[in-house]
Amino acid sequence: MAQKPSIPKGTRDFSPTEMTRRNYIFDTIKSVFKTYGYQPIETPAMENLSTLMGKSGAEGDKLLFKILNSGDFLNKIPDSITIGTKFQNASVTEFTGFISEKGLRYDLTVPFARYVVQHRNEITFPFKRYQIQPVWRADKPQRGRYREFFQCDVDVIGSKSLLNEVELVQIIDKVFSELKINNIIKINNRKVLLGIAEYIGETEKFTEITIAIDKLDKIGIDKVKEELSANGIASEAIEKLEKTLNFQGNVNQKIDFLKSILENSSAGSEGIQEVSEVFDTLEDLELNSEIEFDLTLARGLNYYTGAIFEVIAKNVKIGSICGGGRYDDLTGIFGLPDVSGVGVSFGADRVYDVMLEQNLFPATTQNTTQVMFVNFGEKEQKHCISLVNKLRKAGINTELFPDSAKMKKQMNYANNNNIPFVVLIGENEMTQGTLTVKDMEAGKQNSYQNLDDFIAQLKS
Amino acid sequence: MAQKPSIPKGTRDFSPTEMTRRNYIFDTIKSVFKTYGYQPIETPAMENLSTLMGKSGAEGDKLLFKILNSGDFLNKIPDSITIGTKFQNASVTEFTGFISEKGLRYDLTVPFARYVVQHRNEITFPFKRYQIQPVWRADKPQRGRYREFFQCDVDVIGSKSLLNEVELVQIIDKVFSELKINNIIKINNRKVLLGIAEYIGETEKFTEITIAIDKLDKIGIDKVKEELSANGIASEAIEKLEKTLNFQGNVNQKIDFLKSILENSSAGSEGIQEVSEVFDTLEDLELNSEIEFDLTLARGLNYYTGAIFEVIAKNVKIGSICGGGRYDDLTGIFGLPDVSGVGVSFGADRVYDVMLEQNLFPATTQNTTQVMFVNFGEKEQKHCISLVNKLRKAGINTELFPDSAKMKKQMNYANNNNIPFVVLIGENEMTQGTLTVKDMEAGKQNSYQNLDDFIAQLKS
Numbered sequence: 001m002a003q004k005p006s007i008p009k010g011t012r013d014f015s016p017t018e019m020t021r022r023n024y025i026f027d028t029i030k031s032v033f034k035t036y037g038y039q040p041i042e043t044p045a046m047e048n049l050s051t052l053m054g055k056s057g058a059e060g061d062k063l064l065f066k067i068l069n070s071g072d073f074l075n076k077i078p079d080s081i082t083i084g085t086k087f088q089n090a091s092v093t094e095f096t097g098f099i100s101e102k103g104l105r106y107d108l109t110v111p112f113a114r115y116v117v118q119h120r121n122e123i124t125f126p127f128k129r130y131q132i133q134p135v136w137r138a139d140k141p142q143r144g145r146y147r148e149f150f151q152c153d154v155d156v157i158g159s160k161s162l163l164n165e166v167e168l169v170q171i172i173d174k175v176f177s178e179l180k181i182n183n184i185i186k187i188n189n190r191k192v193l194l195g196i197a198e199y200i201g202e203t204e205k206f207t208e209i210t211i212a213i214d215k216l217d218k219i220g221i222d223k224v225k226e227e228l229s230a231n232g233i234a235s236e237a238i239e240k241l242e243k244t245l246n247f248q249g250n251v252n253q254k255i256d257f258l259k260s261i262l263e264n265s266s267a268g269s270e271g272i273q274e275v276s277e278v279f280d281t282l283e284d285l286e287l288n289s290e291i292e293f294d295l296t297l298a299r300g301l302n303y304y305t306g307a308i309f310e311v312i313a314k315n316v317k318i319g320s321i322c323g324g325g326r327y328d329d330l331t332g333i334f335g336l337p338d339v340s341g342v343g344v345s346f347g348a349d350r351v352y353d354v355m356l357e358q359n360l361f362p363a364t365t366q367n368t369t370q371v372m373f374v375n376f377g378e379k380e381q382k383h384c385i386s387l388v389n390k391l392r393k394a395g396i397n398t399e400l401f402p403d404s405a406k407m408k409k410q411m412n413y414a415n416n417n418n419i420p421f422v423v424l425i426g427e428n429e430m431t432q433g434t435l436t437v438k439d440m441e442a443g444k445q446n447s448y449q450n451l452d453d454f455i456a457q458l459k460s
Numbered sequence: 461m462a463q464k465p466s467i468p469k470g471t472r473d474f475s476p477t478e479m480t481r482r483n484y485i486f487d488t489i490k491s492v493f494k495t496y497g498y499q500p501i502e503t504p505a506m507e508n509l510s511t512l513m514g515k516s517g518a519e520g521d522k523l524l525f526k527i528l529n530s531g532d533f534l535n536k537i538p539d540s541i542t543i544g545t546k547f548q549n550a551s552v553t554e555f556t557g558f559i560s561e562k563g564l565r566y567d568l569t570v571p572f573a574r575y576v577v578q579h580r581n582e583i584t585f586p587f588k589r590y591q592i593q594p595v596w597r598a599d600k601p602q603r604g605r606y607r608e609f610f611q612c613d614v615d616v617i618g619s620k621s622l623l624n625e626v627e628l629v630q631i632i633d634k635v636f637s638e639l640k641i642n643n644i645i646k647i648n649n650r651k652v653l654l655g656i657a658e659y660i661g662e663t664e665k666f667t668e669i670t671i672a673i674d675k676l677d678k679i680g681i682d683k684v685k686e687e688l689s690a691n692g693i694a695s696e697a698i699e700k701l702e703k704t705l706n707f708q709g710n711v712n713q714k715i716d717f718l719k720s721i722l723e724n725s726s727a728g729s730e731g732i733q734e735v736s737e738v739f740d741t742l743e744d745l746e747l748n749s750e751i752e753f754d755l756t757l758a759r760g761l762n763y764y765t766g767a768i769f770e771v772i773a774k775n776v777k778i779g780s781i782c783g784g785g786r787y788d789d790l791t792g793i794f795g796l797p798d799v800s801g802v803g804v805s806f807g808a809d810r811v812y813d814v815m816l817e818q819n820l821f822p823a824t825t826q827n828t829t830q831v832m833f834v835n836f837g838e839k840e841q842k843h844c845i846s847l848v849n850k851l852r853k854a855g856i857n858t859e860l861f862p863d864s865a866k867m868k869k870q871m872n873y874a875n876n877n878n879i880p881f882v883v884l885i886g887e888n889e890m891t892q893g894t895l896t897v898k899d900m901e902a903g904k905q906n907s908y909q910n911l912d913d914f915i916a917q918l919k920s
Contacts, residue, residue: 004578004795005510005574007511008506008562011506013502013504013578014501015579016500016501019501020499034857035856035857037832037857039829041479042479044471045505046525046607048466066527066528067526067527067528068527083544083547083550083555084545084548084550087544091543099528102468114467118467126873138530147506161862163835281842284842284846369499372497381623385741389630389745392495397494400623402586402623402624403619412584
């Protein structure tokens with residue numbers, strides 16, 4: 001017998017149950033996105049390496065899955081010629097360029113920026129788009145980290161209005177309310193962080209400071225301070241920073257405090273203004289999520305320039321389940337400068353894990369089939385086909401077991417597939433035009449005078 | 461300015477309008493699949509080359525997009541060492557094995573077979589699954605042929621019952637009825653074709669015969685005969701074959717004719733029995749599609765062993781829009797022999813093209829946003845936010861233009877995005893609590909006393 005087949009490490013198959021649950025998450029997210037006027041786009045899995053490379057630094061490039069050029073160009077070289085003779089003087093860089101020009105996308109942000117620039121003349125700005133597709137990263141696979149996973153991105157590009165920030169918070173709130181995930185939405189602003197860097201006298205080290213703060217949750221304050229120090233930040237500055245980040249109080253108190261220390265920073269003042277406008281508007285809305293102005297939120301990515309967001313699930317240790325922010329020049333790298341945008345990305349895999357751990361999937365996500373008819377043989381099958389089709393016409397997902405197999409096998413099938421109702425039509429039922437129906441969960445059998453009675457029961 | 465970015469040839473971006481239309485097709489197909497009790501699965505884009513290679517012959521292997529091994533193993537070689545020194549004695553085959561172990565799937569059939577074998581202990585057979593995912597082929601791109609495209613496969617595996625064939629025809633009929641595509645479902649049976657090969661005395665050449673017949677539509681009978689002759693099939697056999705395939709008549713007449721010539725072929729008799737049972741059952745069902753017993757239908761793929769299907773759209777020259785058949789040993793290659801299955805695959809791209817050409821997309825697929833509020837400024841925005849949120853709560857997809865831009869820009873946005881209703885709330889409307897609404901298609905303005913009246917109108 002052949003070896004049992006497998007899939008590449010870090011990738012996954014999704015079974016019907018997993019798919020139904022994942023679709024429940026995706027459908028909820030999509031529906032909320034649409035409610036707010038966002039439209040779907042999709043981009044190819046493969047992008048040119050020139051599009052993908054150099055966008056997230058050397059670290060990003062390492063995560064790229066590169067695709068061998070097609071047209072089996074290597075196979076055209078006869079096996080009698082060795083690679084050594086064919087590519088005698090080629091350096092590794094030259095050779096890699098020769099064998100690969102395409103790669104799999106590692107996020108949806110770079111393809112989105114590329115899309116906007118490429119289609120700028122067809123797009124009416126502001127462009128509100130969402131995109132739900134897999135991405136691939138040649139990362140070391142580990143628990144909760146995969147080489148193929150889905151991102152759910154929602155962005156608006158071409159508008160500086162803070163209403164977009166407010167609506168994104170509403171979207172986050174609505175998605176997690178629908179999914180019944182208790183959560184905290186953390187908000188901060190990179191301009192406020194820049195103001196703080198100015199205030200502590202380390203404007204030049206802004207990037208190093210945000211990268212270090214970003215790790216606070218993971219490594220703790222002492223290690224963050226070590227990292228800051230190692231990056232040449234003065235110890236008085238570090239102390240001042242720690243005090244600032246440690247300030248306790250509600251949103252208004254934090255804003256007043258920041259106003260007092262950042263009055264000389266124009267970036268800082270702008271950031272405070274933005275934060276207070278967003279929180280003011282949010283206050284009037286009825287949100288279910290806890291909203292927090294978190295000065296320690298930094299977001300590692302360098303392209304953020306204004307508001308930043310991060311969402312964590314309460315009572316589950318799994319990291320952030322959603323995050324994003326405003327960027328002022330995402331498309332500049334592709335030749336379209338000065339287009340501001342803001343967006344967030346939902347981590348479908350983590351959302352799935354949270355829902356599984358907290359038992360939040362509704363019973364309807366167990367299976368999509370509602371009714372199965374047992375197959376007792378040729379004559380019964382003929383009788384059942386028309387009933388099955390009537391149920392289907394009534395919008396009820398229904399199966400007729402295809403073979404007149406042993407009763408046990410058929411009931412097992414219904415049971416393993418979580419089908420809630422099994423219809424048994426034998427000689428008696430056929431003569432009388434009735435239905436015997438087993439309610440699989442209750443373990444009870446009911447009789448129905450006719451199909452319409454059963455349909456009425458199912459729809460009640 | 462940087463060069464305008466592009467995407468790899470043979471791949472596509474999908475705009476919001478294209479996405480909404482494509483989703484209309486996918487949602488229709490999925491909904492029908494579920495009605496018949498099929499469940500979704502998904503498999504990774506990447507499979508091990510050992511899974512993919514050698515499954516569709518050398519031709520199939522050439523279509524593979526191979527993925528370079530990750531972990532930048534090539535980059536670890538310093539650029540001072542040339543490929544020539546590093547791989548001095550490696551043959552091309554050895555070298556290719558060294559640099560690539562994974563590839564992108566080129567269909568959903570091979571991954572499905574792999575899935576069934578890998579998860580055999582978790583699956584309750586018969587396993588009714590559907591799978592809608594992109595596939596990649598390093599084919600020469602041309603009109604209507606892409607390097608990345610979606611397949612929509614529906615298969616049941618682990619049941620020999622002909623009820624499955626009948627239900628697949630019902631599924632095809634239902635999908636194209638819902639999409640309003642006039643179509644012909646052609647049905648044949650490979651056992652009947654095998655019987656005919658026996659009848660003309662060319663059993664050994666069965667594969668060559670089916671491959672040649674498969675091209676009948678494209679190259680015509682004369683070229684088919686040339687190909688048969690070139691493959692060493694006797695001219696009397698070719699004439700006998702032509703006469704058989706040319707037989708005209710309805711289903712019953714064809715069956716009677718075949719019975720008379722294939723009485724000595726056990727495969728042929730079995731095939732006739734299967735065809736007549738499928739047609740008998742179909743006769744009692746109310747189908748919209750035209751159903752045809754087409755002796756010239758062959759399907760090139762060698763793994764089909766029973767019923768075969770192909771669907772064409774009437775009045776559109778585009779080739780088949782759906783096709784499939786029964787296979788008796790798809791999983792054998794992965795070590796699980798004797799599992800019979802049957803399935804069909806819908807060609808989403810061709811279905812899209814047919815619908816576009818025949819103008820079959822409903823107006824609702826233009827845009828998912830129903831209402832846009834014009835933004836007249838800070839005060840009006842504040843007033844509108846709560847109205848917008850009430851509409852959203854009522855399930856109506858609504859946008860508030862994020863900036864108080866010029867009227868013309870805002871109306872252009874609504875117009876270009878096909879948003880049917882634009883709400884204008886200025887000073888007057890704010891004081892009176894009324895709404896002025898522009899019906900974009902009718903070009904008329906209406907006044908509503910309050911939001912509820914407008915909601916009622918939208919829902920009517």
